[in-house]
Structures are given as C-alpha cells and as structure tokens.
Amino acid sequence: MRTVITGEAVQLDLPAASVLVRGLSLMIDLAVYLAAYLGILLLFGAFSGTMAASLDPALTQAAMLSTLILCFVVAPVTVEALSRGRSLGRLILGVRVVRDDGGPVRLRHAIVRGLLLWPEAVLSMGLLPLLCGLLNSRGKRLGDMLAGTYGVLTRQPQTKPMMLPVPQRLSSWTQIADVGRVPDGLALRISRLLQRLDAGGRAVDSEALRRSADQLAAELRPHVMPPPPPSSTVEFLTAVMAERRNREYRRLVRRQERSARLGRRLHALPYT
Known part of the structure; x- marks a missing residue:
C-alpha cells in the first residue's frame, strides 16, 4: 500500500501493482497488438498479391513500417489516453496506470510510455522492465519513471467491517x-x-x-x-x-x- 498526497492535499492509499501482474497485462496487450499486426499484414499480402505488378517495393516497405508503428506505438498510446490508463490486459487483471499523485494519465504520459514500450518490452526481451520493476518500490518500468506514472490495482478483496463490542x-x-x-x-x-x-x-x-x-x-x-x-x-x-x-x-x-x-x-x- 502506497500513500499518495494529491494536489488538493488529499491522502490516498493506492496499492501498487506487482511486477508479475503488470508483466502479464503487458503480455496480453502485446499479443493483441501482434495479432492485429499480423492480420493487417495478411490483408495487405492478399491485396498486394492481386496487384503485384503495379506496387512499388519501396511503397510496400513503407506500408509495412507504417503498420508496425500503428500497431505498436499509435494504438497503445491512443487506447491508454482515451481509457485514462487502461488497456485490455489491464482491464482483465484489474490494473490502471495513474500519475504519481494519483490522478489520471494524460496524452503526454501515454506518448512517453508508448514510445518506450517497443525498446523496453521487445528489444530487451522484457529484461529492462523486469529489472526496473524489481528495483523500484512501485514496480515502475523505464517509461513510468520518465512519464511520472505507475500501475495500481483497482480490484481489492472485500473486507468485513470490524464489529467487535466493548468488553x-x-x-x-x-x-x-x-x-x-x-x-x-x-x-x-x-x-x-x-x-x-x-x-x-x-x-x-x-x-x-x-x-x-x-x-x-x-x-x-x-x-x-x-x-x-x-x-x-x-x-x-x-x-x-x-x-x-x-x-x-x-x-x-x-x-x-x-x-x-x-x-x-x-x-x-x-x-x-
């Protein structure tokens, strides 16, 4: 449980999501974006097969690169900004990304996190976010450190109120x-x-x-x-x-x- 003081001087107790939970949510999101990327490539391949003689190879490579950027950068940033820190993986596991003061993330936070998602999660084979999450008390990855955000758990087990009488x-x-x-x-x-x-x-x-x-x-x-x-x-x-x-x-x-x-x-x- 982490105590956060908001800009209105309100003290919040927000439980930070563990590295394991955030890693699972990230894997679900990457699987969804990868499936969307492969689906677009299949459609583009079927389209280019019928028009192979009229398509420029440079145009084909540019379209594939644009599709890659769309699926792994633009789509995560857009989903996170519109949903205020949620995604499909976080929705399944009950995680939300918030600012360090407990407020909802904005577009600039989503852009910083989205730009660093590819080099962190893919190029480093997940080692960089794992190392950063283990060394940080809130389980932050490098994108969270630069954007000033972290993941919190939105689902908490219900506790029964203490109704013990006075002896x-x-x-x-x-x-x-x-x-x-x-x-x-x-x-x-x-x-x-x-x-x-x-x-x-x-x-x-x-x-x-x-x-x-x-x-x-x-x-x-x-x-x-x-x-x-x-x-x-x-x-x-x-x-x-x-x-x-x-x-x-x-x-x-x-x-x-x-x-x-x-x-x-x-x-x-x-x-x-």
Missing part, C-alpha cells in the same frame, strides 16, 4: 477515556490485528500475534488517558477501537442531523 469489564472506563488522539496509522494496524480474531472473539492463540498485540498496546497506551484498568492486551485493544468506532458513528449521526435540520430550515424560508 464488559472496560465499558465504564471507555465512557471517560480520551481515545481521540490515537493516530490513524496505529488504529489501522490495530484493526488489522483484531480482524484476525475468529468470529467467537477468542484471545489470540499464535505467539507471533500475541507479541504483535503487546507491541501495539505499548504504542497505544501513551495516546489514551486515563490508563485502563487491569485487563488483557486484546481486551484493551478491542475496547479502544470499539469506542473509537462508536464515537465516530455518533459524530457522523450528529452531523447528518444538523445537515437535515439546516436543509429543512432553508426549504422553509419564503422565496422572493
């Missing part, structure tokens, strides 16, 4: 505890740990998960006041996250009610 022995403490200072990054890590609990809400069985819970609890305690009463680590984490969720929900409900009251007042005013 009974900590319910009184959560009513007076200050949990609003918990950082969002720490809260996300705690939520992921709690989601690994089974549906019955039993304590963590794995030793590795227990150590992770103890470490997260140690990071969480400085952000929570007053200190919690004696309880297990998992109960402490569950109480804080459940109360934090409940307070966010109540805050959202109050905001919606204020908006509804304001809307009713505005519609009740006489129009002049």
